[in-house]
Structures are given as C-alpha cells and as structure tokens.
Amino acid sequence: MQVLLIEDDLRLGKMMRLLLTKQNHVVTWLDGGSDAVDYALTNRYDMILLDWMLPDIQGIDILKQIRAKRMMTPVIMMTAKGELDDKISGFETGADDYIVKPFEFDELMIRMNALHRRTVGQSTNILKVGPITIDTAKKKVSINDTDVSLTNKEYTLLVLLMEYQGIVSKDIILDKVWSIDEVVSDNNVETLIKRLRQKLGTSIAPYKIKAIRNMGYTLTNDES
Secondary structure (H helix, E strand, O other): OEEEEEOOOHHHHHHHHHHHHHOOOEEEEEOOOOOHHHHHHHOOOOEEEEEOOOOOOOHHHHHHHHHHOOOOOOEEEEEOOOOHHHHHHHHHHOOOEEEEOOOOHHHHHHHHHHHHHHHHHOOOOEEEEOOEEEEOOOOEEEEOOEEEOOOHHHHHHHHHHHHHOOOEOHHHHHHHHOOOOOOOOHHHHHHHHHHHHHHHHHHHOOOEEEEEOOOEEEEEOOOO
C-alpha cells in the first residue's frame, strides 16, 4: 500500500517507516502537520496514519480539512488520547479507525489490513462527482444522465480528476494518460484539459476543472 505517515515523534516515526517498509508498503513520512493536507490532497495514498497531537496543527484539524475536500482515503488516528469522548470525536470527524499509544506494531498491521479489506470490498465500478457519472466497467461517461463521448485520453484524464479528489499534477497526468514511448510536454496536457473542458461544457456546474498555479488541476465546485 501507499501509506502517508504523519508522526512528529522522530524515534517512533523512523521505526514505523522501517517496519512498514519491511512489510512492502511505500511510506511517505511527515514529522509535522503543516504540509499534511497538501500531501494528502495532491498524492494518491491507500491509507493515512495520522497522529492526533502534532506540534503545529492538531491531527483532528487535518482530518477535518481533507474530509471537507471530499478526500475519502482511509485514516487511522494514532493517539495517547484514549477516552471515549476523544474516540467519538475522531470517528465523527471522519476517522476510519483509532489506535491508542503505545501500541504493538502487530496490532497496527491487523487494523491496517482489516481496514484495507473493507475499503476494497466497498469499491465500485461507478465514479460520481456532482452531475458527472462514470461507469468504469463500461467506460461510459454521463452528465445528468446524458451520455458524453470522450476520446481514450480525455476519458483517462477525467477518471484521474474524479478519483484523486484533489490536485492532479501535470507529471501524474503525463504518466497516466500517455504511454512511455510517446513524446509529450506540458503543452499536451494543457491542450487535453482544454478539449475536456469544452466537451463537459457548463452542464457540470457548479463543478469545473480548475488550474492550480504551479501544482496541476482539480475538479472542484470551489468558486474561488
């Protein structure tokens, strides 16, 4: 799994990264919370391990921000706060599981694997954002129940924007949409974005494909 680990305790963070890597997980470790929301929204992770007590921002506030952006990656909260009220607060904010420090690594792995199985079991062939629906099994795109015809590259780009639920960088688009033997540049991405916008038109309002300067593109209903 691709795992985002947010833990400010350097000793614990190093140990967790080592043990998770030994279990064949790919780990991105942040020792503070200031960049956590950006990492969560601009990269694709299978799971987030989030410490509640961080020096610069509370883990629960990070969770609130990423859930507000429709990012539904499974999150396990890690904390010494074991009171029932704290657990309720975590779950109500959008945590999928909760583990109290200090914990055994084996328990964490059991929780991670169980949560991953539940998440995969809930997967579906249907992607839906606002009025846009994609049946990935049939590669069928519709807006407000009206079919829309897209080229393969346009379709792949739209799926990326809908699946990531955050900012998709140009590098990711180049990697996912074009084959390795095709010679492409940022201009190709911009042209493809323009074509997709034209085909989707205003019927996806209030959603739109928004360019984020120096970062990439996102499918959003944010008017700013």
